[in-house]
Amino acid sequence: MAMAYGVNAQAVGKVVLHGAKYGAGEVCGALLGRWDGAEDGPVLVEDAVPFFHKCENKYSPLMEVALAQAESYASTVGLKVVGFYQANERNDDRELHFSTKRIADVIREKSTRQACILLMNNEGFTALLSSETRDLPFQLHVRKGGQWVLEASKQLLSEGSVADVVLASISAGRQQHLVDFSEHICDISKDWRNLDLVK
Amino acid sequence: KRAEREGQGAIATMGRLPSQKALAATLDRCENAGHGGHAPIDEVKDFLRLCRDGKVRLPEQIARHGLRLVKSKEAKRKLNDTELWLINEQVCYALLDTGEIDEATMIVKALAKRFPKSSRVLVLQGALCECCGDYDKAEEVYKKVLEENEAHQGAWKRLCCVAKGRGDEEKAVKTLKEYLDVFCTDAEAWEELASLYLSLSMQKQASFCYEECLLIQPQNPSYHLKYADSLYSLSTPSTLHLARQAVGYYSVVLDLTNGSSVHAKYGLLCCLDAIRSQGRGSSSRLTEDEQKLAAKCARELEADYQEKCPALLAHLRATGILSSGT
Numbered sequence: 001m002a003m004a005y006g007v008n009a010q011a012v013g014k015v016v017l018h019g020a021k022y023g024a025g026e027v028c029g030a031l032l033g034r035w036d037g038a039e040d041g042p043v044l045v046e047d048a049v050p051f052f053h054k055c056e057n058k059y060s061p062l063m064e065v066a067l068a069q070a071e072s073y074a075s076t077v078g079l080k081v082v083g084f085y086q087a088n089e090r091n092d093d094r095e096l097h098f099s100t101k102r103i104a105d106v107i108r109e110k111s112t113r114q115a116c117i118l119l120m121n122n123e124g125f126t127a128l129l130s131s132e133t134r135d136l137p138f139q140l141h142v143r144k145g146g147q148w149v150l151e152a153s154k155q156l157l158s159e160g161s162v163a164d165v166v167l168a169s170i171s172a173g174r175q176q177h178l179v180d181f182s183e184h185i186c187d188i189s190k191d192w193r194n195l196d197l198v199k
Numbered sequence: 200k201r202a203e204r205e206g207q208g209a210i211a212t213m214g215r216l217p218s219q220k221a222l223a224a225t226l227d228r229c230e231n232a233g234h235g236g237h238a239p240i241d242e243v244k245d246f247l248r249l250c251r252d253g254k255v256r257l258p259e260q261i262a263r264h265g266l267r268l269v270k271s272k273e274a275k276r277k278l279n280d281t282e283l284w285l286i287n288e289q290v291c292y293a294l295l296d297t298g299e300i301d302e303a304t305m306i307v308k309a310l311a312k313r314f315p316k317s318s319r320v321l322v323l324q325g326a327l328c329e330c331c332g333d334y335d336k337a338e339e340v341y342k343k344v345l346e347e348n349e350a351h352q353g354a355w356k357r358l359c360c361v362a363k364g365r366g367d368e369e370k371a372v373k374t375l376k377e378y379l380d381v382f383c384t385d386a387e388a389w390e391e392l393a394s395l396y397l398s399l400s401m402q403k404q405a406s407f408c409y410e411e412c413l414l415i416q417p418q419n420p421s422y423h424l425k426y427a428d429s430l431y432s433l434s435t436p437s438t439l440h441l442a443r444q445a446v447g448y449y450s451v452v453l454d455l456t457n458g459s460s461v462h463a464k465y466g467l468l469c470c471l472d473a474i475r476s477q478g479r480g481s482s483s484r485l486t487e488d489e490q491k492l493a494a495k496c497a498r499e500l501e502a503d504y505q506e507k508c509p510a511l512l513a514h515l516r517a518t519g520i521l522s523s524g525t
Contacts, residue, residue, distance in 0.1 A: 024256065024296060059397050059405075060428035061469035062462065065518050072517030090366055098400045185462050186219075189507040 003040040005083075005116050005140055006157040009165035012136060013198030014048040014178065016166050019087045019120055020129070021175040022053035027120075028100070029180065030070040030107070031083035035114050042157070043082050043114050049073065049192060050180035055089070057182055058099055066181045067103075071111060073193060081111040085138075087120035094121065096141055101148050108143060117141040117148060118156075129170060134163040169198055222249045226257070229264050240277055243268050247286055258296030265290035266302060284313060291323060295330045303327055318344045322353045334361050352382060359391070371395055386415040386422070393425070402433050420455040420463075423448045427466055434470075436477040442470040446489070461503070464496045468520040497521040 011031060018027045029052075033045035049070040052058055071081050084107055086100045096119060107115040117140075124137030136158060140151040169175075174197055179190040225246040232238035238246075243264045250261055268274045269290050275283060287306050294303035307327055310320045325340035338361050344354040355378040362371035375392045382388065393408035409426035416422055427448035434441035445466065452463035471493045475485055485493065501521065504512045515521070 024258070055394060056397060056425060056428065059402065059432050060462075061431050061466050062428075064469065065465050065520070068518040069511070069514040072514040076513075090364070093366060097398070099398075185465070188461055188503060188511075191508060191511065193511075 004042040004155050004157055005142075006042055006044045007118075007136070007138075007162070008044070008046050008158070009162045010198045011045045011048045012138075012158065012162050013166050013169050013174075014050060014194055015085050015087075015118070015120065016125065016128075016137070017169060017175040017178045017197065018048075018050040018053070018180060019122075019125055020170055021178050024089075025053055026055050026087060026089040027051075027053050027180070028058065028084065028086045028103075030067065030081050031085055031116070031118065032070065032074045032077075032079040033082040034079055035082060035112055043112070043116065045082060045116075045118075046079060047074075047077070048085065050178060050194070052182045053180060054182050058103070062181065062185065063103065067106065067110070069181075069192075081107055082114065083107065083112075083116040083118060085118040085120065087122065087125070091122045091126075094119065094139065096148055104141075104143075104148065115143075116151075128163065128166070131167070134160070136162065136166075165198065174198065222246075222253065222255060225249060226260060229260070237267065238264055240268060240271065240274050244274075244278065244282070244286075247289060251285065251289055256296070258293040261290060261293035262297045262299060262302075265293060269306065284310065288319075288323065292326065295326055298330065300327070300330060303330070318348060318351055319353065322351070322357055325354075325357055329357070329361060329364055334365055337361050350381070352378075352385070355382075356388070363395075368395055368399055372399070383411075384415050386412045386419075389415070390422075390425070393429075402429060405429055406433060418455065420452045420460065423452045423455065424460070424462055424466070427452065427463070431466060431470055431473075434473065436479070439474050439478050439482055442473050446470045446492070450492070458499065461500070464500050465520070467496050468493060468500070472520045 011033070015029065018029060027050065029048055029050040031045045032047040032049065033043055035041060035043045049066070051063070051066045057063065067081065074080050084100065084104045086097075088095070088097070096117060100117060100119070104115055104117045119139040119141060121137045121139055124133070124135060127133045128135065128137050136156065138156060140156045141148045142151050178194055178197060179192050181192050184190050184192045225242060228242050229238035229246050232242065247261065247265055247268070249255070250257060265286060269287055278286070287310055291303050291306040291310070294306070304327065307320070307324055310317075310323065314320050321340055321344050325337040328334070328337035328340060338358065341354040341358045341361070344351050355374070359371050359374045359378070362368070362374055372392065372395050375388060375395065379385065379388055379392065389408045389411040393405040393412075396402070396405035396408065406426065406429040409422060409429055412419070412422040413426055427445040430441045430445035430448065434445065449463040449467040449470065452460050453467075456463070471485060471489055474489075475483060477483070497520075500515065501512065504515050
């Protein structure tokens with residue numbers, strides 16, 4: 001387990017936009033970042049690849065395909081898959097579901113031992129979007145003692161400007177332009193890398 | 200006009216699924232309308248109808264355009280009674296999705312006035328309670344509807360939603376199973392039950408549900424796809440015959456979609472790759488037909504990517520599944 005995890009505006013922006021676009025259901029995706037390899041070195045999450053908004057896709061071969069393609073893309077920009085994000089369907093559901101943990105285990109095995117899970121706190125998400133708070137709406141989970149445990153929020157580092165960038169993206173309606181892997185499968189001309197989505 | 204009719208034809212042949220293009224086109228016209236941003240009534244009417252036909256959930260857009268229509272005097276003149284109230288109901292559900300409770304309440308009141316004894320309106324009132332988080336009241340409303348008419352499908356389904364909303368997935372499953380005991384040909388309900396089972400990590404039970412869907416709508420590629428996915432996820436190195444079964448169903452999807460389903464091609468290639476790499480002994484060898492099928496799928500997928508998204512081709516190749524046929 002790394003000592004700290006950092007997130008930047010691009011990663012947070014894409015995760016929040018994914019949640020905003022598909023507010024009625026659950027969303028999930030991969031977190032891309034860098035880890036210098038030191039036992040207690042920080043993991044810096046710099047990008048995100050939105051995977052699915054249809055929950056059945058998580059239990060299909062598309063999950064493995066999406067992970068492999070995310071890893072491939074990560075390597076082209078000097079990153080690795082360093083975690084998984086999940087926003088549960090229900091507003092007050094702060095539990096890590098079995099499927100979420102299982103996918104994160106696969107990521108730990110295949111990509112980064114220090115992989116983390118970011119669970120989107122739906123109520124926090126609403127609070128951020130209505131400017132009641134500047135706190136990022138995530139709960140960080142890491143692997144400790146053979147299980148996924150909730151880590152204190154101070155372990156998730158970010159610059160103050162991240163909230164501004166995220167709110168600006170939402171105000172500009174950028175979520176309309178977000179493409180996740182589910183959408184890509186329906187129309188492969190849609191690009192799940194979302195290269196210029198968050199500025 | 201001709202394009203619209205073609206859109207309708209596509210909707211008819213694809214069953215529940217509207218032609219995405221037709222829907223996208225009318226939505227585009229609504230969003231980019233002149234007249235100071237107000238889309239013409241006919242355009243909004245078409246957009247809303249396509250959404251209803253295809254049961255498409257676009258709450259933000261439906262609420263925005265639909266609400267203006269509902270409040271417009273011109274619309275009330277132009278639309279016949281049935282369509283006007285169908286739209287009111289549709290817009291109301293959209294407003295519940297976007298959380299615009301005041302506007303939704305206004306519509307519910309209008310509907311209750313127009314249809315005073317309607318259980319359909321009662322169900323909508325229940326949904327309004329759910330939106331406000333009052334699950335107890337909602338449950339009361341639905342049970343009342345069911346007391347008077349135990350076959351009211353809408354009320355049953357909303358009871359299931361109440362259980363889901365409370366986070367009681369097991370209760371939701373129980374309610375839905377009770378419903379399906381009576382309405383065993385409701386494919387959509389079987390699909391919802393499958394979804395609930397998946398969220399409870401009960402893949403086998405989900406698979407049974409998709410089998411029911413297939414019995415009811417054997418021509419629906421979506422059900423073959425979901426069933427194939429469930430078989431794949433159930434398969435293990437010692438039960439690769441399930442992966443082979445999945446291959447069969449993915450092939451049916453390709454037949455039903457004129458070879459266009461990208462999801463089916465991915466599924467097929469993943470199955471054949473799993474058989475080849477995880478199988479032991481003779482079961483790991485792909486038959487000649489299977490090899491040909493893999494090669495064909497891989498070729499088509501690569502050509503598709505090359506044409507539509509060449510920048511992503513490398514990532515497709517990195518999955519390693521394209522070489523199943525070699």
